[in-house]
Amino acid sequence: MTPRRHPRADSADLLSMLGRLTAQARQGVELQQARVELAEALQREMLPVALPMLPGLRSAARYAPARHGLDIGGDWYDGFALAEGGLAFCIGDVQGHDVEAASFMGQVRICLRAVAAVVRDPGEVLSRANEVLLSMDRELFATCSLLRFDPRTQELETARAGHVPSVWATVDGEYGITDDDGGPPLNVRPGAAYAVTRRRLTKAGSIVLLTDGVVEGPRFPIETGLERVAAVVREGAGTDPDELAAEVMKVADSTGHADDAAVLVLSHEATVPPPQGPPGAPHAGPEHADPARDGPREHADPA
Secondary structure (H helix, E strand, C coil), X not given: CCCCCCCCCCHHHHHXXXXXXXXXXXXXXXXXXXXXXXXXXXXXXXXXCCCCCECCEEEEEEEECCCCCCCCCCEXXXXXXXXXXXXXXXXXXXXXXXXXXXXXXXXXXXXXXXXXXXXXXXXXHXXXXXXXXXXXXXXXXXXXXXXXXXXCCCEEEEEEECCCCEEEEECCCCEEEECCCCECCECCCCCCCCCCEEEECCCCEEEEXXXXXXXXECCECHHHHHHHHHHHHHHHCCCCHHHHHHHHHHHHHHHCCCCCEEEEEEEECCCCCCCCCCCCCCCCCCCCCCHHHHHHHEECCCC
């Protein structure tokens, strides 16, 4: 038997089919572009227009989107005044890079502000915020660092939820990577606790909070990135925070980062330590890091 042949489509049918496929592809691209633009808009609205400052404490931040246009919406930073006269600063990174990540980022930011307005201890703020986020039944999680500065005691309190360590340096050449004790990311584990590290800022210098997009990239380990940031902060400690933030962000450019990148800089002046109490009396926490815990990652200027 002679095999049956399928009729060949004529030129008009082929053009019609290509036209339909092109229209479908265009609709898909336009839909994805709309999602990207929505994520960008959400992120712009959620990031603060300005950061708070106090005499002796200046702040600045920088943000750079991911190199790939579809990866946006995960990182944030924030700073706000507290009722008792102190300041709070936070920086974080939400799992994912899309509209859902951008919206969850907004929920985390608002939740932290709301809890910090009524809870003093940063670790407790993270614990309660974690419970609120778990009650929302979202599948995403977020890492973050939260700082609270009390101008009356010149004390800085820090708590971390699975986030990248901060970097510090003083104007006399001391610097380090402060890998404080912390807890798990937010919206992961019920009943999570977050340790608090307290430091009195008796020397002028800078503290830099960042997200992993600054220090990690393809074939670029996070440890190398942190050491590069530490060198930059040591060189620019105590200088204008906006200039230092820009210099730290250059590290992200060198890593070829594929993720969002955010930097938050606090530059502080020297403060007078409180009078020493009687022998055996409790004292404030370490000035910048606990040598017993962070010694291997600290460096002192040999000069």
